[in-house]
Amino acid sequence: MRTPRYGSKIRKLYDAADAQKREKYVCPRCGKKNVKRISNAIWQCRSCDAKIAGGTYTLTTGVGEVANRIIKEYSKA
Numbered sequence: 001m002r003t004p005r006y007g008s009k010i011r012k013l014y015d016a017a018d019a020q021k022r023e024k025y026v027c028p029r030c031g032k033k034n035v036k037r038i039s040n041a042i043w044q045c046r047s048c049d050a051k052i053a054g055g056t057y058t059l060t061t062g063v064g065e066v067a068n069r070i071i072k073e074y075s076k077a
């Protein structure tokens with residue numbers, strides 16, 4: 001990936017996003033911290049092979065959590 005060159009603010013944002021996308025996340029299926037980003041917004045658990053569609057740079061986003069809550073509410077009814 002190309003790195004932005006100019007401006008400290010944009011560089012800071014880039015570094016934060018980059019660190020988040022490299023990080024491992026806890027799998028919602030097996031509970032192990034083994035979920036890695038395999039592609040843009042696609043995450044895969046190395047333990048149970050679950051594929052998760054999440055945020056581009058993090059596994060869950062604020063918008064995603066709201067959507068999940070709405071889906072849960074509707075599937076209860």
Ligand SMILES: [Zn+2]
Nearest residue numbers: 027030045048
């Ligand atoms: Zn898993």
